[in-house]
Amino acid sequence: MGMTMAEKILARHSGRKVVSAGDYVTAEVDQVCIYDSIVELNEDMEHAGLEGGLTRIWDKDRIVVLIDHSCPAMDKNVNSAIKHVKEREIVKRLGLPHFFDVKAGICHQVMLDKGFVAPGELVLVADSHTTIYGGINCGGTGVGEQELAWVLAKGSLWFMVPPAVKMNVSGRLGVGVMGKDVFLKVSGDYGVEVGSYKSMEWGGDAISAMSLDGRICIANQSVELGAKFSLFECDQKVLDFVTPRARRPFTPVAPDADAEYESVIEIDGGKIVPLVAQPHGFEVVKPADQYENVLINEAIVGGCANGRLEDIAMAAKILKGRKVHHDVRCIIGPASWEIYMAAMNAGYLQTLIEAECLVVHPHCGPCTGVMGTLAPGEVCITSTSRNFKGRMGSPEAFIYLASPATVAASAVTGHITDPRCFL
Numbered sequence: 001m002g003m004t005m006a007e008k009i010l011a012r013h014s015g016r017k018v019v020s021a022g023d024y025v026t027a028e029v030d031q032v033c034i035y036d037s038i039v040e041l042n043e044d045m046e047h048a049g050l051e052g053g054l055t056r057i058w059d060k061d062r063i064v065v066l067i068d069h070s071c072p073a074m075d076k077n078v079n080s081a082i083k084h085v086k087e088r089e090i091v092k093r094l095g096l097p098h099f100f101d102v103k104a105g106i107c108h109q110v111m112l113d114k115g116f117v118a119p120g121e122l123v124l125v126a127d128s129h130t131t132i133y134g135g136i137n138c139g140g141t142g143v144g145e146q147e148l149a150w151v152l153a154k155g156s157l158w159f160m161v162p163p164a165v166k167m168n169v170s171g172r173l174g175v176g177v178m179g180k181d182v183f184l185k186v187s188g189d190y191g192v193e194v195g196s197y198k199s200m201e202w203g204g205d206a207i208s209a210m211s212l213d214g215r216i217c218i219a220n221q222s223v224e225l226g227a228k229f230s231l232f233e234c235d236q237k238v239l240d241f242v243t244p245r246a247r248r249p250f251t252p253v254a255p256d257a258d259a260e261y262e263s264v265i266e267i268d269g270g271k272i273v274p275l276v277a278q279p280h281g282f283e284v285v286k287p288a289d290q291y292e293n294v295l296i297n298e299a300i301v302g303g304c305a306n307g308r309l310e311d312i313a314m315a316a317k318i319l320k321g322r323k324v325h326h327d328v329r330c331i332i333g334p335a336s337w338e339i340y341m342a343a344m345n346a347g348y349l350q351t352l353i354e355a356e357c358l359v360v361h362p363h364c365g366p367c368t369g370v371m372g373t374l375a376p377g378e379v380c381i382t383s384t385s386r387n388f389k390g391r392m393g394s395p396e397a398f399i400y401l402a403s404p405a406t407v408a409a410s411a412v413t414g415h416i417t418d419p420r421c422f423l
Contacts, residue, residue, distance in 0.1 A: 064110070120253045140219075218232075275402065301404045319355035327414050
């Protein structure tokens with residue numbers, strides 16, 4: 001019997017030749033990232049009776065620490081500033097070499113940009129969107145702070161090997177259809193539990209033709225479908241991105257021809273249109289043109305889901321020679337400084353600024369309600385990761401989720417708009 005990609009990763013990292021869905025293993029971890037929470041981790045250890053809190057680190061080179069939420073500190077009551085001081089003190093005390101402070105961007109993109117993750121590896125972050133690394137054939141999954149504290153000390157963690165769902169996206173995506181729309185198609189048609197504690201393993205002609213940025217978006221968003229892992233095979237696009245960045249040798253994984261899947265989902269990529277999820281979740285999804293009577297106050301392109309170069313390029317393409325609607329605030333947030341510089345060098349940021357967009361520095365920002373906060377009754381369309389009630393400000397605001405193309409088109413018209421009319 002063959003193995004899936006998730007089974008191969010967990011077998012390799014637990015020192016076993018073969019594992020199957022439902023097996024329990026203790027797996028060695030390749031890399032850990034801590035964003036904004038090292039203070040809480042340290043306090044948890046102190047409350048557990050460990051004098052000095054975090055003191056034992058299994059491998060300092062395998063730990064990345066950065067600040068990406070309130071970044072730089074933005075609240076007038078200085079809570080964030082005080083927390084940042086404590087974070088810097090802990091990093092210095094532990095002698096952790098990979099600390100990026102407020103200077104790099106959103107943790108997941110920094111991990112990708114700086115080569116801290118690679119195909120075939122197992123990576124943990126105390127953040128749900130850690131599934132993002134599956135876009136480059138890496139087993140990324142989120143864990144809780146207490147689990148992460150264990151990993152920091154031991155370098156390993158137990159897992160139940162998840163069953164896998166094969167996601168076959170055939171055909172070719174049409175004009176104006178992006179990776180985000182593929183995710184929305186799945187969430188709308190199959191529900192938000194289709195991947196519950198499963199490895200969603202993607203393939204098909206539409207996936208092969210898709211950009212790396214598009215795959216990374218799908219991998220990121222798969223946690224909203226319940227996924228434990230969301231994995232794509234390693235091809236030349238992945239190698240072109242990873243090889244010049246990788247900090248250590250890596251070995252990609254591919255599914256065996258006789259791998260066993262719990263189910264196979266077939267999707268015709270050619271039939272997917274620009275889609276929108278209405279507030280306050282991912283279950284109700286309709287074509288963008290069915291929401292054209294919805295006026296918006298704010299439009300956001302960015303976040304760890306859609307702040308990559310392809311996303312910013314698409315927004316610039318639609319907004320070039322146009323202006324953001326006078327009733328709309330359009331925020332563009334590159335996910336990292338590497339992406340920011342690439343977008344600047346390509347002329348995208350100038351185009352967006354000339355269109356009267358607000359280009360902000362790389363951080364989680366609007367996605368977590370740190371800036372661009374919504375007032376009661378306001379309506380936002382965003383390409384960030386979530387549209388939950390109260391996530392971006394008032395619980396009485398309304399957040400629609402869509403691709404960067406749909407967000408940019410809506411920013412121009414002042415209402416939710418199918419982007420194909422601009423492409």
